[in-house]
Amino acid sequence: PVKPIEEELVYLRDEFAATKEVREEHAKMSQLYHQLQSKCKAEMTRHKRKFRGLKKDIQNIPKSQHDDQIRGLDREIKDYLSRIHDVESRLPGNNGLYLRLIVGDLNVTLPTSELKRKYKESYEEWKLGISIAIAIFSVFNLIFSHRLTDALHYFLILWFYCTLTIRESILVANGSRIRGWWVSHHYISAFLTGIHILWPADAHEYMRFRTKFVVLSLMISIVQIIQFTYQSGLLYRLRSLRKVDFLHITVDGIPSWAVSSKDALALYVVTPFLMIIYAYQFYPLHRSSHALDVNRAY
Amino acid sequence: PVKPIEEELVYLRDEFAATKEVREEHAKMSQLYHQLQSKCKAEMTRHKRKFRGLKKDIQNIPKSQHDDQIRGLDREIKDYLSRIHDVESRLPGNNGLYLRLIVGDLNVTLPTSELKRKYKESYEEWKLGISIAIAIFSVFNLIFSHRLTDALHYFLILWFYCTLTIRESILVANGSRIRGWWVSHHYISAFLTGIHILWPADAHEYMRFRTKFVVLSLMISIVQIIQFTYQSGLLYRLRSLRKVDFLHITVDGIPSWAVSSKDALALYVVTPFLMIIYAYQFYPLHRSSHALDVNRAY
Ligand SMILES: CC(C)(COP(=O)(O)OP(=O)(O)OC[C@H]1O[C@@H](n2cnc3c(N)ncnc32)[C@H](O)[C@@H]1OP(=O)(O)O)[C@@H](O)C(=O)NCCC(=O)NCCS
Numbered sequence: 001p002v003k004p005i006e007e008e009l010v011y012l013r014d015e016f017a018a019t020k021e022v023r024e025e026h027a028k029m030s031q032l033y034h035q036l037q038s039k040c041k042a043e044m045t046r047h048k049r050k051f052r053g054l055k056k057d058i059q060n061i062p063k064s065q066h067d068d069q070i071r072g073l074d075r076e077i078k079d080y081l082s083r084i085h086d087v088e089s090r091l092p093g094n095n096g097l098y099l100r101l102i103v104g105d106l107n108v109t110l111p112t113s114e115l116k117r118k119y120k121e122s123y124e125e126w127k128l129g130i131s132i133a134i135a136i137f138s139v140f141n142l143i144f145s146h147r148l149t150d151a152l153h154y155f156l157i158l159w160f161y162c163t164l165t166i167r168e169s170i171l172v173a174n175g176s177r178i179r180g181w182w183v184s185h186h187y188i189s190a191f192l193t194g195i196h197i198l199w200p201a202d203a204h205e206y207m208r209f210r211t212k213f214v215v216l217s218l219m220i221s222i223v224q225i226i227q228f229t230y231q232s233g234l235l236y237r238l239r240s241l242r243k244v245d246f247l248h249i250t251v252d253g254i255p256s257w258a259v260s261s262k263d264a265l266a267l268y269v270v271t272p273f274l275m276i277i278y279a280y281q282f283y284p285l286h287r288s289s290h291a292l293d294v295n296r297a298y
Numbered sequence: 299p300v301k302p303i304e305e306e307l308v309y310l311r312d313e314f315a316a317t318k319e320v321r322e323e324h325a326k327m328s329q330l331y332h333q334l335q336s337k338c339k340a341e342m343t344r345h346k347r348k349f350r351g352l353k354k355d356i357q358n359i360p361k362s363q364h365d366d367q368i369r370g371l372d373r374e375i376k377d378y379l380s381r382i383h384d385v386e387s388r389l390p391g392n393n394g395l396y397l398r399l400i401v402g403d404l405n406v407t408l409p410t411s412e413l414k415r416k417y418k419e420s421y422e423e424w425k426l427g428i429s430i431a432i433a434i435f436s437v438f439n440l441i442f443s444h445r446l447t448d449a450l451h452y453f454l455i456l457w458f459y460c461t462l463t464i465r466e467s468i469l470v471a472n473g474s475r476i477r478g479w480w481v482s483h484h485y486i487s488a489f490l491t492g493i494h495i496l497w498p499a500d501a502h503e504y505m506r507f508r509t510k511f512v513v514l515s516l517m518i519s520i521v522q523i524i525q526f527t528y529q530s531g532l533l534y535r536l537r538s539l540r541k542v543d544f545l546h547i548t549v550d551g552i553p554s555w556a557v558s559s560k561d562a563l564a565l566y567v568v569t570p571f572l573m574i575i576y577a578y579q580f581y582p583l584h585r586s587s588h589a590l591d592v593n594r595a596y
């Protein structure tokens with residue numbers, strides 16, 4: 001029975017030897033590519049420093065003199081800075097402090113815009129998946145009330161917000177124009193969930209607050225699910241139109257002309273839901289400040 | 299005052315134009331490199347599947363027949379598999395389920411062994427930093443007892459273990475031979491810290507257990523700090539000897555011959571501490587099982 005195996009091994013040995021070239025080319029190109037990246041990065045850093053310095057010089061010029069001329073220069077400098085930002089979004093080393101604390105000096109930039117788009121899509125899908133899971137937990141906890149599922153629910157939310165901040169930092173490092181307040185409100189959400197977890201589960205006020213929290217969590221996940229249809233619609237258009245290519249300045253943003261009237265419609269659908277949830281968020285806020293007063297007394 | 303700025307801008311414009319070549323070369327090479335990676339990855343996956351199939355065929359051969367011959371074939375196949383693993387550790391797509399859940403389909407592999415070593419070093423330094431922070435919190439909480447610092451302490455530990463699992467998954471994706479039980483005991487630690495956080499802080503048993511937990515946390519961080527000197531010693535030797543290069547099979551592991559008698563000595567120093575902490579860990583385990591009984595009654 002050893003004979004056929006030996007024959008097969010001879011064959012595999014040859015096959016492996018045949019890919020020697022690819023393997024060696026890859027090893028060599030890794031080194032070269034890494035060198036080129038460092039070089040390009042250094043150049044962009046240099047450009048950026050100089051253009052920024054010039055921008056500051058312009059701001060120091062007293063107003064009302066040569067106004068038009070200055071505005072023209074300013075616009076040109078901004079244009080250069082955005083081109084530099086665009087090149088940098090394909091280079092490593094854009095990790096902010098938060099990302100450096102968690103994954104360290106890893107290169108999180110995706111090299112092509114195609115990969116960036118795919119990453120954004122998988123981020124939306126991941127958000128959808130976890131939102132559905134949280135919605136299920138919420139419904140379950142509305143009907144039943146058990147310490148264990150409560151805890152699982154809270155930790156899932158905590159994990160969700162923490163991971164959300166990681167993924168969004170990665171998107172930002174890849175040049176996404178995702179809003180600052182959007183990212184920072186997830187840090188705050190994670191923090192508040194942490195406080196909620198610490199709340200002793202046998203306190204009287206806790207039980208009164210619990211239902212409100214679960215309803216809030218359910219509503220947020222439903223809004224997230226609705227938002228997904230809006231966001232994925234935009235991403236789908238982006239892909240089908242193939243309007244974002246390598247030379248395009250906003251590498252994987254959604255330029256305003258790509259937003260058709262259909263999106264505007266979708267936005268009109270999303271907005272009322274957001275309004276409702278904002279209004280609802282103030283109610284437990286009021287309740288909880290009351291509860292905190294009680295707690296402080298205790 | 300506009301004149302010198304205009305002159306400077308003309309100069310910067312030329313400078314920027316001068317790096318056009320580097321920028322374009324980088325954009326082109328990104329594409330090429332990515333294609334080569336995909337190709338190489340596909341080849342390695344194919345090789346791996348075939349060699350693994352052959353390995354299974356060998357295992358199916360009844361023993362005591364051609365024993366020596368089979369052992370020889372087996373060894374050769376294992377050698378090929380380890381060479382394939384080595385190439386794969388420089389290619390993207392080694393993310394396990396955990397890493398895919400958190401950062402998604404990001405390429406976390408570092409392209410050169412130099413970068414891998416640096417990443418390992420920064421991981422050790424990061425562990426050291428957080429361990430020192432945890433030790434400080436522990437000492438503080440041993441002396442004082444406040445709800446807020448308690449909570450910060452627990453969440454820091456929770457965050458530490460969660461991030462540890464992320465970083466270790468990245469190391470594993472980079473071909474580190476870090477032990478499975480070592481990684482998994484951090485998942486368990488994170489889970490247990492979560493349970494500890496849920497523990498109502500006003501329960502009577504909690505206060506009795508609290509001091510033990512803080513002492514344990516202090517001891518673990520001290521052991522971590524001691525371990526750091528051992529690990530960083532190994533990494534330092536690795537770097538100074540420059541014995542690990544691109545062609546070396548265990549890309550960034552520490553081969554046994556690199557471990558000198560001085561390390562063995564360090565290991566002798568580390569081991570007693572580990573023993574003490576293992577012994578100590580059983581004590582609160584016993585206590586907490588008692589506490590759980592009390593809790594269940596309640
Ligand atoms: C109004 C809204 C739904 C859509 O805004 P929009 O007009 O699509 O925003 P833009 O297209 O200018 O987005 C700018 C960037 O942010 C991203 N972005 C916007 N909303 C986002 C969201 N909800 N999740 C993730 N990314 C988002 C866009 O994709 C884009 O990133 P890109 O540069 O990588 O393409 C959204 O921005 C918003 O306001 N969300 C807040 C929802 C909220 O308050 N929820 C509360 C309950 S948790």
Ligand SMILES: CC(C)(COP(=O)(O)OP(=O)(O)OC[C@H]1O[C@@H](n2cnc3c(N)ncnc32)[C@H](O)[C@@H]1OP(=O)(O)O)[C@@H](O)C(=O)NCCC(=O)NCCS
Pocket residue numbers: 418469473474475476477480518521525528529550551552568572575
């Ligand atoms: C004994 C010990 C200190 C050293 O072991 P060692 O002989 O250096 O292990 P090896 O060199 O074979 O290590 C294999 C891999 O695991 C890594 N590794 C070993 N111990 C590690 C640790 N404590 N932290 C991180 N990585 C570790 C090594 O760096 C190596 O990775 P590489 O392939 O990327 O180079 C360590 O392995 C150990 O047992 N740690 C457990 C400590 C413990 O029980 N702590 C309890 C308190 S939390």
